Amino acid sequence: MKDKREVLQKSGYIIILLVAIIILFQWYTSQNSSRMVERNKNYALDSARLKAAQIDEELNNTLNLINTYTYFIGESLSEPEITAQMLAEMEKNSLFDAVMFTDMEGVDYASDGRVADVTDREFYYEGIKGNSSISIIFTPRFFNEKMACFYAPVRYKGEIIGVLRGAYLAEEHLQHMLDTTYFGEKADVFFCTPDGSVIASSDGKRYEGNLADWLVQSGVIDEDTALSVKEVFEHGGEGNFICSSDSKTDNICVMYLPENEYVLVQTFPKNVTQNMIKAENRVGIQLEAMLIGMFVLYIFTLLFRARREKKVLKQENKEKGYIINGINSLFIRYALVDFEAGTYRYLEGTKPENSGLEVDGRYEDLASHLCAILANEKDRPGFAAQICADAVVAALEEHNDIRFECYVQRENKREWEHINVICLERKDGRASKALYTRQNITDLKEKELRIQAEMSVANRKERQYRIAITSSAICTYEFNLTKDLLEEDIVRRIEGKKISLLERTGLKAPCKVSDWMEQNKDYVLKESMEEYSAVVNVENLRKRFEQGDSEVTAEYWEKNSEGKDLCVRQSFIMTRDDDSGDIMVLVVTKDITGSVKKQREQTQALQDALMQA
Structure with a gap:
């Protein structure tokens, strides 16, 4: 009956542990999903920043190009007039879809001879002021599509005679730059004006009205996210928002271009996040199975542990003996110091090198002996102040061990030694017992001195080199x-x-x-x-x-x-x-x-x- 009760008790422990593992797995799944969504959010933000910088650079390069055109045109003019033939030639040899010129009266000239009044256009009244910039025209006079215009003033002998404008079909030109994929899934990317109007999109479709409203109506994002998107449009900067679970996208990034007043909007494909979560959860299930298997293996291991314990302890004692023997090869002598009693005692198996020093005695005698073996007499007073009991106890208040480097002389032979003081016991925060060891470091110190000499030469050569290059x-x-x-x-x-x-x-x-x-x-x-x-x-x-x-x-x-x-x-x-x-x-x-x-x-x-x- 007792054995049955013990079996049931152990079985109960196993069941409880298995339930705990399942609960932990559910928690892991939840945390993993949240972490994956957050990681993809940050990844999408980084990607959107790179895309915004790329578009910004493309716009700036094109603006620099139109500035270059206006400069060379102004330098090459023999009279203050730009003809349709000149525009046609420039249009033929440029990357622009169209090249147009607006005179000071606001008359716009196309390369095919057509004219239009553009006195109401931003590029006209800004251009004749001497400004160069970018203007998006949703209702152009010469074309039926949105135009991305890059304009700059044309000067003849220092005087502005009009505005030169290079134009792209915005939707066609920007579409290839907006194209973005995440792990093989295409993302919807939109290039907008600050009022939310869509200039171009990665899918090449046309969108009317405010983009945020359209995204809500089509179920891409929820209304709360749309409010956050509009906040970025109104106040500038950037934002990255996680959408609700019933939205068609996982997260949405909204940001202004670094140097131009246009807005990039990018959605993150929901399928990417869901596939990642499924893959991670699959790994989690495998991990759970492995944990259960390891738990079972651990139970069997415990059954053999008691039999091996005696053998392991014996082996550990043997290995500790190796460690002690190894330490003895470094530190031949050990002295235990009791600061409260003011005494020292060499540990069993060791004895003082100086036959005049007792195996145990007053700490002052040990300190005097350590000072007396210093090779340079002028170093002894300073070392005596450092090695006295009060100074050592004070130094050990902030450290567990301290070290003194000494140049000693024994039997007409000078050597370098380390005297190590290791705190073994404290009372009220002050060291009460310490272990003193001595180690011969002559070879190491001589190598250090050689390195210092070589470093000194290297530093001198460096100074000489600096003097040479700055002369x-x-x-x-x-x-x-x-x-x-x-x-x-x-x-x-x-x-x-x-x-x-x-x-x-x-x-x-x-x-x-x-x-x-x-x-x-x-x-x-x-x-x-x-x-x-x-x-x-x-x-x-x-x-x-x-x-x-x-x-x-x-x-x-x-x-x-x-x-x-x-x-x-x-x-x-x-x-x-x-x-x-x-x-x-x-x-x-x-x-x-x-x-x-x-x-x-x-x-x-x-x-x-x-x-x-």
Whole structure:
């Protein structure tokens, strides 16, 4: 009867444990679903940010293109007039679907000769003010589709004579950029104006009215999510919202482009999340089965554990003996110190090396012996103060062990030793008993001293190298490329005078080095602006360092503080800091005006000689 009761009791424990495992699995399934939804939400937000940055960059590149067109057109005009033939030629050789020109009276000219009044258009009254931007036209005069227009003013001899406009069919041009898939499932992506009107979509369909209202009506999102979406449209920024379970999408991302006032809306396919949850739950079921199997295996293991326990304990004692023997090879002598009684005692099997020192006695005698064996007499008073009982107890208040490095002499032989003090027992927070050990570290210390000597030589060579690369430099400074941080002022020496380059740009250390590079463009000559902008920027330096370039050089012309043209060679020497891992940059600026002018004179002389020949 008793055996039956014990069996039933153990069976009850097993059933309870199995029920607990099932409950835990249900909890795991719920948590896993929530975690998967949240992870996909964050993944979708990251993807939407990349897509927004990509579209933003495409729009900016196109705007730069139309600015380039207007510049070259203005430079090539012989009279302040742009004809339909010129527009047709530009349209033929450009990537735009259409190229149009609006004169100062608001008359819009197409490449085929058609004209229209556009005085009510934003691109007209903004363009004649000298502004260049992007304008989405939902009801164009010359076409039947929405147009994405990029406009810029055209100048003739410095005067604005009209507005040049390059246009794309918005729905066709933007559709391929909006196309997005997640694990083979297409996502619906919309490109909108701040009022919620859809400019283009990834499916190529046309949408009328406010996008958020349409998404609610079609069941893609719920009404609460739609309110949050409208909040982003009205107030700017970005948002990522999880939709209700009966919605057709899992989550929706809404964000303004970084540099343009347009909104990107992206939905995350619900099938992707559901498939992930099913796959994870399938793994969970397998895990549950394995846990139950492991539990059964554990029960059987317990039955054999008692038989093995004696053997295991014996083996453990044997291994501990190995450990003790190994420690004895490092520490030959052990002394137990009782700070309360003020005594010491060498442990069994060890004895003091000095025959004049007793195996046990007063702690003061042990401390005196440790001081007496120091090789340098001048070190003994300081060491005596450190090794006295009160000093050791005070040091052990914040540490469990302390170590002293000593240079000792025994039998006319000098050696390096570590005296280790290990706290064994505390009373009221103060060390009451400690173990003293001594270890010979002569070989290790001599190796350390050799390394220090080698490091000293390396540091000297580094200083010599720094002096070599900064010689004849008119300016040197350092900054943290990883943190985009300039911590100290930039000072340039010109004819013996020190000039702060940060002050002339209106900056003050510490500041962002990217801000300094941007502000310094005001002093760079136009002929060198392209090279300066391409090389002297934080992103380029990071990219070059990642590619393995430790030194980047830029040569450009600039105006100095006295208004004189100066050609400089700027070398950016990049290294990674061993402690922080940050990329540190040493900038060396040298004046190469003389050599550049001489080279130009030689080139000119050669050209003159060739012309004469």
